[in-house]
Amino acid sequence: MPNLLAELALTTYPIVGMAAFAVAKPPTAVALILVVGQLVLPSNISYDFPLLPPLDKNSGPCFAAFLGTLLFARSHLRGVSAFKGSGTFMVLILLGSLGTRLTNRDPLVYGPMVLPGESIYSFVSDAIRGVLTTWAPFFLGRSLLKSPTEYRAFWKLIVVAGLIYTLPILIELRMSPQINSWVYGYFPSDWGQAVRGSGYRPLVFFNHGLPLAFFMSVATMGALGLARAGETLHGLSMWVVWAYLLVILLLCRSSGAAAYAVASIPLVLLLQPRTVIRAMWIVGVLICVYPVLRINGLIPVDSILHAALDLFGPQRTESLAFRFTNENLMIPHSQQRLLFGWGGYGRNFVFNDEGIVQVVVDGFAILVLTTRGLVGYVGVFGLLSTPLFYCARRFKRLVDRTDRVFFAQVSIFAACLLVDLTINAVLSPYLYMLLGGLEGAATSFGSGAEEGGSGAEEGEGILEEEPPADDRDAHHDRA
16 A cells, blocks of 8 residues: 555645746746656555546646646746647547547446446546646647747756666666655556566556656657757767667667667668658558558558567567457447447446456557547547647758757657557656647747757858758758
8 A cells, every 4th residue: 555655745746846836947847847747756546536637646747737837827828829729639539528428328238247327427527637637738838848949958858857767767677666665655566567587677656667668768769869959968968868878778678668769760860850750740640540540451460560570579579469459359349339439437348248358458549449439539649649740841941950850859759659559558748748849849940939049059050051951851862
């Protein structure tokens, strides 16, 4: 059971977190609240309140960040429309949630198992939770990170947090995942999931090794983008930081998270930024239509498994095959209520006649499709994909080489996140803020907002003497 410290950390964080506004500018304060909350708060415990979403390590920091912005930085939200642009997808999510409740009032009976129907009460709770933990961090990122300079600063904070987190990671790699037990008095996961071969998969304060490894992958990809953009960290070469983070990531024993960071290396170093952006835009489109492709058998599952076997070996391939097998069971079930899904309470699972569940759902995409239907899927993944499309559409307006290589790396992060959501369910408030910030920064491309904050390194002279970025890219492609 969690100890008193775990309860105090969770219940007092919303108030303590808002103290960040007293010591940092609003963009930094919000970033600190969301990132620190994700890294230090206890996992898998929550406190329920009527109508309100459970208070946990996601909702608590979101509440603190949003309320703190309203109280201490309201001027930063002026002129930003909450439900236009990407905000229309949040409206679609809410409308889809209402449709899910209205079409799932009936209880489901599987032998002795009876699953309750949905109610308007659950819609109100889901709507509040969605606005607080999904839309609020996305909207704050879009509103506060309005230039490449501010967006780079957020990424540098992620990198610094990753560097600090390597210390407890190294302890758990040597001593086994015990830090959460030492500090909060309980182990938040299944011990078998923490053992990999002859070593351990660290957790620290995450509920599983996968979200920890993905956070380290994000920090590693960010360090690579900042290194390519010529950034340093208090005089330390960002290339050194990137190499160190990459080593730690590989030690985290998560093939998928490591693959994203490793795959970004040749893309960023060998391809032109505009080519990278276009490729990631295509990935985003494919993820948006993933349910249609999957339902019609257009995803080459066998080829993907063969490639995984060659790259990662049989053990990791079995894990991926397990996910696809469960998807094969879930897809026909989802087609029975394709428009608005089956709702919550486990109604989206497949049961046998004895009331025993027959599937294990790991992927966020199939979870959204089966619970919210196509309407909810379009809303959720439309929201997540819009920043990537904004970046691709306005990318040609960037003339600064350092901005171009940096945002090419950011587009890889966004695409990797979307791909990961088809097989895992790793999605946290700091990721929503990174995506919202990408949209906010992209809207300033070519407007002059980025000038002076993210220019080329001294002596590189790429703005005046060289031809426009589009012409350079075109010349390179022809060559």
